[in-house]
Structure formats: structure tokens, C-alpha cells
Amino acid sequence: MKKTVVIGLLGSTLDNTGKGKRRWERWRPTIGLCQHEDLLVHRFELLYQKQFTPLLKRVCKDIKAVSPETEIVCHEISIDNPWDFEEVFAALHDFAMQYPFEQENEYLVHISTGTHVAQICLFLLTEARYFPANLIQTGPGRDRSSDVSGTYSIIDLDLSRYDRIASRFQQELQDGISFLKSGIETKNIAFNRLIEQIEKVAVRSVEPILLTGPTGAGKSLLAKKIYELKKAKRKITGELVEVNCATLRGENAMATLFGHTRGAFTGATHERPGLLRTADKGLLFLDEVGELGLDEQAMLLRAIEEKRFFPVGADQESFSEFQLICGSNRDLQKECARGNFRDDLLARINLWTFTMPGLAQRSEDIEPNLDYELAKFGTKTGTRVSMNKEARHRFLKFAISPDAIWAANFRDLTGAVTRMATLSPQGRISSLEVDEEIKGLLQKWQGKSHGKQEGILTKILKPDQLHQLDFFDRIQLAEVARICQASNSLSEAGRTLFNISRKKKKRVNDSDRLRKYLARFGLDWRSFHKVGKFG
Numbered sequence: 001m002k003k004t005v006v007i008g009l010l011g012s013t014l015d016n017t018g019k020g021k022r023r024w025e026r027w028r029p030t031i032g033l034c035q036h037e038d039l040l041v042h043r044f045e046l047l048y049q050k051q052f053t054p055l056l057k058r059v060c061k062d063i064k065a066v067s068p069e070t071e072i073v074c075h076e077i078s079i080d081n082p083w084d085f086e087e088v089f090a091a092l093h094d095f096a097m098q099y100p101f102e103q104e105n106e107y108l109v110h111i112s113t114g115t116h117v118a119q120i121c122l123f124l125l126t127e128a129r130y131f132p133a134n135l136i137q138t139g140p141g142r143d144r145s146s147d148v149s150g151t152y153s154i155i156d157l158d159l160s161r162y163d164r165i166a167s168r169f170q171q172e173l174q175d176g177i178s179f180l181k182s183g184i185e186t187k188n189i190a191f192n193r194l195i196e197q198i199e200k201v202a203v204r205s206v207e208p209i210l211l212t213g214p215t216g217a218g219k220s221l222l223a224k225k226i227y228e229l230k231k232a233k234r235k236i237t238g239e240l241v242e243v244n245c246a247t248l249r250g251e252n253a254m255a256t257l258f259g260h261t262r263g264a265f266t267g268a269t270h271e272r273p274g275l276l277r278t279a280d281k282g283l284l285f286l287d288e289v290g291e292l293g294l295d296e297q298a299m300l301l302r303a304i305e306e307k308r309f310f311p312v313g314a315d316q317e318s319f320s321e322f323q324l325i326c327g328s329n330r331d332l333q334k335e336c337a338r339g340n341f342r343d344d345l346l347a348r349i350n351l352w353t354f355t356m357p358g359l360a361q362r363s364e365d366i367e368p369n370l371d372y373e374l375a376k377f378g379t380k381t382g383t384r385v386s387m388n389k390e391a392r393h394r395f396l397k398f399a400i401s402p403d404a405i406w407a408a409n410f411r412d413l414t415g416a417v418t419r420m421a422t423l424s425p426q427g428r429i430s431s432l433e434v435d436e437e438i439k440g441l442l443q444k445w446q447g448k449s450h451g452k453q454e455g456i457l458t459k460i461l462k463p464d465q466l467h468q469l470d471f472f473d474r475i476q477l478a479e480v481a482r483i484c485q486a487s488n489s490l491s492e493a494g495r496t497l498f499n500i501s502r503k504k505k506k507r508v509n510d511s512d513r514l515r516k517y518l519a520r521f522g523l524d525w526r527s528f529h530k531v532g533k534f535g
């Protein structure tokens with residue numbers, strides 16, 4: 001027969017209401033649990049600490065009085081300090097490990113007695129299925145004096161109520177991720193993964209974060225969102241202090257960042273706290289950190305590590321505990337190699353480095369972002385903006401083509417939508433506005449191209465020639481051009497390029513093959529050597 005077995009701790013306070021008759025007038029959790037008519041406890045596994053043995057005897061006697069059917073099995077557990085989490089957890093864990101649970105019984109773990117620590121441990125052990133049981137929570141009745149048996153409820157951690165709590169956590173996580181993405185659903189797997197990681201780091205870590213990527217990829221926007229997320233999750237209480245380090249050149253840089261005393265230099269009529277101090281308990285966002293001077297970098301490193309620094313002119317240190325996000329569109333590793341950036345500072349700020357992809361690397365996200373921009377423009381101007389079907393198709397086709405390099409990324413997209421929406425009659429964008437915009441964008445991007453490597457093509461081909469080329473040809477030709485440039489002769493370049501197939505030829509004809517390939521694009525050896533070297 002299925003038996004109901006309760007596992008509970010003897011409560012040294014609530015179960016202990018004295019020896020006299022009046023003890024029956026108050027709610028006692030352990031005894032009350034055995035007094036419910038609709039809950040028959042077949043067995044009570046009662047855990048107790050040695051020093052409460054007299055109380056244990058009394059409680060056992062009283063349980064017998066109210067529920068003669070209940071078998072009571074007492075287990076002494078040794079806990080010296082009931083407020084020591086590790087000790088309590090270990091004692092309860094040991095009990096659970098040696099206890100012979102029987103499949104056919106229903107086990108209930110009583111969580112209303114013992115210290116808070118014991119209750120938390122019982123919950124954790126049950127949740128982790130060390131106790132294959134449900135929880136039973138008891139409480140005093142509404143009218144304490146007449147209802148001494150109190151109330152009880154059984155909590156099944158496997159059931160949906162618990163799932164609902166769990167799904168609330170999941171929902172909060174999703175909200176955080178969606179918040180970082182500004183509510184724009186993206187389909188790009190890499191970008192989604194990036195944002196999921198950033199969400200975790202933003203919520204769990206106080207270490208510096210480095211955001212890299214091309215201009216307009218959304219570094220500054222993301223830094224602000226990270227701040228807001230940290231603030232919403234109460235990981236931060238202070239302000240967001242933002243500065244673009246490119247504006248901090250020269251003498252004022254130190255004073256702006258670290259503050260200065262009155263009279264520290266000519267014109268310092270007042271003391272100023274500086275940005276680091278203002279960011280105390282908050283978040284400092286140093287955009288374009290690669291632009292910071294070497295002296296400022298040294299001070300910054302110390303401020304990060306020791307949370308102290310000297311304001312200009314001060315002989316007393318200032319203190320600030322700030323979190324840090326740095327933004328950079330430069331390759332800081334390279335800047336270190338060139339001696340423009342301190343290795344030790346880079347090592348300190350790049351524990352978490354996230355590289356934002358450019359818009360051209362997120363082509364599947366252009367469509368949702370187009371809709372987002374259209375809606376944003378509409379809200380800002382109080383109008384309704386839309387695109388007709390043909391216009392939308394034309395724009396998107398262009399937007400994901402290799403011609404669209406989106407050099408300034410989101411800034412270009414925002415600009416394009418703003419222009420088209422402003423110029424279209426009644427906010428309805430047609431193919432006319434789209435074609436104009438495409439022309440404008442192509443003009444704007446002339447001379448720039450996908451990567452540095454492809455940049456070479458803009459110097460050896462005319463723009464209209466370039467736009468006729470397949471992406472395939474572009475990348476191949478760009479690499480061929482790079483090799484031609486690095487070689488001293490056509491035959492040397494040929495040897496490098498046809499390194500495998502040349503071995504199978506009876507007669508060496510590398511130069512000839514290369515010459516013919518180049519001729520297809522109207523190029524020859526001189527095309528590469530009249531222009532300078534490309535980086």
C-alpha cells in the first residue's frame with residue numbers, strides 16, 4: 001500500500017511551547033501537520049539535534065496523542081551551527097544519501113521548521129531530487145487560538161506552477177536580450193549569439209567590456225543599452241558617463257577624465273571632479289578608447305585596478321568605483337604593436353571583447369531594420385511612412401547585393417530611410433525615390449569597398465567597370481592584384497599564383513596565363529605598378 005511519509009526537522013522554537021497543558025493552545029508545526037483529517041501521515045521521519053532530546057520526547061508523545069496511526073522514526077543529525085549553510089547542507093545531504101527511499105511511498109519534505117538556512121537547504125535538496133519528494137509547507141491558521149492544527153499545502157516542484165516560475169525567469173532573460181537588440185528581431189545567428197553572450201556578461205559581470213567593430217555598427221547604442229540593462233537588474237546604481245576619447249586630445253584630457261583642483265592650471269578657477277569620479281557606482285563609457293594618449297592610459301589602468309587616481313594638481317587621491325565599457329573601431333592589438341596603446345591596459349579591458357559585425361555581414365537583418373527605421377521615422381515626424389511593393393523589392397535587392405557595402409553601417413541605413421521618406425510624397429516611398437537613393441549611396445561609397453583587399457580594385461578599375469563585376473570575380477581579382485603588386489615581375493607573380501598547376505605543364509607559361517587573365521579585365525602588368533602600394 002502506498003504510504004505517506006513526512007520528513008521534517010524538529011523545530012526548536014515553534015514546536016516548543018512548553019510542557020504544560022497550554023501547549024495545546026498554540027500552533028506547533030510538527031504536531032499540527034499530523035492533525036489534519038484529510039492528510040494521514042503513515043510515518044514521520046523526524047530529524048532532531050541531540051540537545052533537544054527532551055523536546056523530542058514530548059513532541060513524539062503529542063503526535064501519538066493526535067494521530068495514533070503515525071509511526072515516528074527519530075534520526076539524530078549533528079549540526080553545531082544551524083546558521084552555517086555548508087554544515088546544514090552537508091548534514092541534510094548525508095541524511096538524504098543514506099535514507100532508503102521506497103518507490104511506492106509518497107514522500108513529503110516539511111519546510112516550516114528549523115532555521116531559514118535549513119529550509120533553504122531542504123528546498124534545494126528536494127529540487128535537485130536528492131529527496132524524491134514534494135514539499136509540504138504548513139502555517140498557522142487564520143485564527144491562531146481556535147485552529148491549532150494550522151494549514152498545509154503541498155508543493156510539487158515538477159508541476160506547472162513551478163514551471164511558470166521558471167518560465168518567468170526565462171521570460172526575463174528573453175526580455176533582456178530583446179532589449180539589447182532594441183526590440184528588432186534579427187535572423188543572423190552570429191549576431192543573436194553575440195547578444196545572448198553580452199546579456200549574460202552584462203547581468204553577471206562587473207568586469208570591463210570592450211566593444212569593437214566598424215563605425216556605425218551600433219557600439220555606442222549597445223553600450224547605452226547595457227547600462228540600462230545593468231541598472232534595471234540593479235547591478236549598478238550610479239550614472240552613465242560617456243565620453244568620446246577623440247575629443248580628449250591635448251592638455252585638458254587629464255583634467256577632464258581625472259578632475260583637477262582649484263588653481264591646478266591657468267583657468268582652473270574651480271575644482272572639478274572629472275568624469276571618472278562622476279561615474280562612481282555607475283558606468284563609464286570610453287568611446288574610441290584607442291584615441292586616448294599614453295599618459296591618460298597609464299592613469300586609467302591604475303584607476304581601474306586600484307579604484308584611485310590623482311586629480312591634476314591634487315596631493316590627495318580621489319576614489320571611484322565604476323564599471324567600464326570601451327568602444328573602438330581600431331584594432332587595438334595593432335595599436336599596441338605600433339606603441340600607441342598600452343599592452344597592460346588592453347589586457348585589463350579586453351577580458352570581454354565583443355566584435356559587432358557590420359551591416360553588410362548581417363544582410364538577413366536589413367529587412368527588419370528597414371521596417372524598424374521606417375517606423376522610427378514615422379514616430380519622429382508623426383506621419384505614416386510606407387514603401388510600395390516594387391520599391392521595397394528594389395531597395396532590398398540592392399541592399400543585400402555586393403554593391404551595397406554599407407560603409408557607415410546603420411548610419412547609412414538610417415540616412416537612406418530618412419532621405420527617401422522625406423522626399424516621397426505623402427510618406428509613400430516609390431521606386432523613384434529608391435533609385436535616386438541607390439545612386440546617391442553608390443556615389444558616397446565610391447573609393448571604399450568591402451575590405452581593404454578589395455580597395456585595390458577601385459584604384460585599378462573605373463567605377464562602372466567595377467559595378468559590372470560579379471562578387472566572385474572581385475574577390476579573386478583583388479587577391480591577384482595584391483600578388484602582382486607584391487611581385488617584382490609578371491613571371492614571379494605567375495609562379496606564386498599557379499604554384500600547383502605549373503608543375504604539370506611541359507612548358508612553363510605562367511606569365512602568359514596571367515597576362516591573359518588580366519586582359520579579361522582590361523588590365524596589364526603596368527596597371528599595378530603605376531599606383532602606390534596599398535595597405
Ligand SMILES: Nc1ncnc2c1ncn2[C@@H]1O[C@H](COP(=O)(O)OP(=O)(O)O)[C@@H](O)[C@H]1O
Binds near residue numbers: 219410
Ligand atoms: N541594431 C541597430 N538597429 C538599428 N539602428 C541602430 C542599431 N545600432 C545602432 N543603430 C543606429 O545607428 C547609428 C549608429 O550607431 P552607434 O551606436 O552610434 O554606432 P558606433 O558607436 O558603432 O559608431 C545610431 O543612430 C543608432 O541609433
Ligand SMILES: [Mg+2]
Binds near residue numbers: 219220287327
Ligand atoms: Mg560610437
